[in-house]
Amino acid sequence: MYSDKVMEHFMNPRNVGEIENPDAVGQVGNPKCGDIMKMYLKIEDDVIVDVKFKTFGCGSAIATSSIATEMIKGKTVEEALNLTNRAVAEALDGLPPVKMHCSVLAEQAVKSAIYDYAKRNNLSYDGLDGFDPNDEHDHHHDIEEDH
């Protein structure tokens, strides 16, 4: 079902935990499956110097959180906003169709944290255009049909 890469990240997730006095926190949930992802960022000079996550969710939710933190660590905020769920899934050597929404959750968690950062600091980013952290991240209606 899952690739070895997914299982590896699931069994040994990177960057689990919390950051004390984070510069940004984002939490998203998928109302349909009920999974919840929380992401903490430490940002210095517009660069993400540290990132931690906590996830209540399936194997693929944990693996996507883990790899997403690796993918944005050391990146600028702008670069982090370019992270797509597809890139997350590809970095894990793919996800089963029914689990693609877990990678969407990871993308949204990053965006949600940066949204928090922007709000706290009165910043605006192109990459956040149209992003609403309170939106229901229910992106898998279409996915459900074709498995």
Next chain:
Amino acid sequence: MNKRVYLDYSATTPMKQEVLDAMMPYFNVSFGNPSSIYTYGRESKGAIDKARDIIAKSLNSSPDEIFFTAGGSESDNWAVKGIAYANRSKGKHIITTNVEHHAVLHTCEYLEKEGYEVTYLSVDEYGLISIDQLKAAIRPDTILITIMFANNEIGTIQPIKEIGQIARNNNVYFHTDAVQAYGNMKIDVNELGIDLMSVSAHKLYGPKGTGALYIKKGVKIHQLIHGGGQEKRRRAGTENVPGIVGFAKAVQLAHENLEDHIKHITSLRDKLITGLKEKIQYLKLNGHPTKRLPGNVNYSIEFVEGESLLLSLDMVGIACSSGSACTSGSLDPSHVLMAIGLTHEVAHGSLRLTVGDFTSEEDIDYVIEKLPPIVEKLRQMSPLYEKVKGGN
């Protein structure tokens, strides 16, 4: 291969060696079509007749009331649609519950689209229906009550005898899905007032792809599968002779040792329930404390999600199941867990461990040793757990 502990006997069971041995001659020696009149055919026919006798006897029914099918789902579909179609001149109302197996639930939903009306009885926190609600639901146009014997997820056993009595008093057919109960408890269809009952071989150490529907003499029912004259012209298709023979062997083994089996399984179950409770906090046992299948343990483990649990357990060789949305194709958490009133989150962390004839004390010890640290690791990752700890 590393250690493997199978604790998902409610999903399916390994076939017993005696069952396989019984089936072997029918694959390529006595392989004739039972409808044929020559020797090869008569050998197969004889084997089926014998199998039917064994299964009939196990239920205190008669052989001409046992119809072989391809499994529990076919039996459920046949019973529900067959009764619905054959009795629509009397009415189009069916009563069931919201904790049935999908083979009954989705069939009922299909019939709703076809113009039938279905009442879905709700259940209490233990998964039990209310007899008063059942009585109140019966209408002059009610043609069928279909209520499962024992639930596959939480193991709750319904008051079948009382339901049978009510059905009889109101002249309504009573079907029960006994796929989980059969082989795990004594069932006397006459004493219990059952008109139709679904069973499946692969849940009691028999082969997959074989089941049966008990249909009481005189019940008005349409066919589901039309064609040849098999099964007294009520279920067409060349009989799965090895499957039927294996099914009967499994039933025979189960009923020879039924009391021992139940005792053994119950003690393992209780050891598991107690052992886990002692080691893990924030556990909730789903299902009824006593009216429950001998092999069923269903715990909600708060602040963790079922699929992660299953995957972690699989890594240490433990096979079990969960009502979590993430393990189902549909992303909806188990309808049974929702029906007994769990929140999404709690339903999410449910773990079903079902023990069976090949489960050992050591297997149970192994789970009690391996599960707690896995739960702890996942809870450390969980944003939901934070708050609780914070509050401690």
Next chain:
Amino acid sequence: MNKRVYLDYSATTPMKQEVLDAMMPYFNVSFGNPSSIYTYGRESKGAIDKARDIIAKSLNSSPDEIFFTAGGSESDNWAVKGIAYANRSKGKHIITTNVEHHAVLHTCEYLEKEGYEVTYLSVDEYGLISIDQLKAAIRPDTILITIMFANNEIGTIQPIKEIGQIARNNNVYFHTDAVQAYGNMKIDVNELGIDLMSVSAHKLYGPKGTGALYIKKGVKIHQLIHGGGQEKRRRAGTENVPGIVGFAKAVQLAHENLEDHIKHITSLRDKLITGLKEKIQYLKLNGHPTKRLPGNVNYSIEFVEGESLLLSLDMVGIACSSGSACTSGSLDPSHVLMAIGLTHEVAHGSLRLTVGDFTSEEDIDYVIEKLPPIVEKLRQMSPLYEKVKGGN
């Protein structure tokens, strides 16, 4: 045990040893429920996926068009009822023939009672439909053409490609019952324009109780068996994993050697046809001389009755079948033999001998040696024969 010559391969086949070997691990080693996510389950799931690939490839279809069932009858019922129910807003007219297997015929008759209209095309003396009659039968409300690939009694092969073309031109679904054809001829569903096709494992040296329905992508069809999410949510029930694996193995073996198999079988068939013709008077070969299944011999042996023939043959170890009324539960002679215009009396004396992979030249010699004296003995007893002899 005395000599046994099995010449009823169209009724069912013995399983090949390779098929049994392929199935063995799935009974009690890799026995997991394919819906489960742990290792045991993934092993089963993987086996099913592989099986589906093999079967898809054998038909030049894609794996997501193959749905496993419990056999040919279920596939036929699913196809015909599923299309009928799902497309009734377009129309309620179905076209079939009067030589279909009962799994199609009785399903059509059932649908007639449910308000559908069915046209039963007649066939010529060889059992062939007329393409012109088919064209003429199509109406704006026609939703399905269901015509069998090859007949189980007389072996006649219908002009499937032309039927497929007509169905397509008229935007009507085309289902074919290929239970007898599959494994005995090359079938390319795309080239032939087939929308749905029924197949069954036990007719090609696979296990009883397993079959499949090919459903072309995009075809609108209702489920027959509702419930769990198996078979892409279109056919519920825990998969018969060993059955499915065995089916695929049988298909693989059949298709590896398809041309050799056909050549071998055809030559045995022709030897039998010629040999009997030379030794027995008043024989009539039923079915088409060339458009016929490679293994099928169907002779009407005048002035004798089928059941007596079968019993006498069984006494010398020969197993075959008859379209005689006396061998069927219903006392009606075969509808197929009546449809090709035989009189009751002649239909009564029909003998179907079907050869297969395990048939040897010696088996054929044995039948050619044993049958004539049996026929002669029975004819001596027959009041019908008297007159003929008298006239000689």
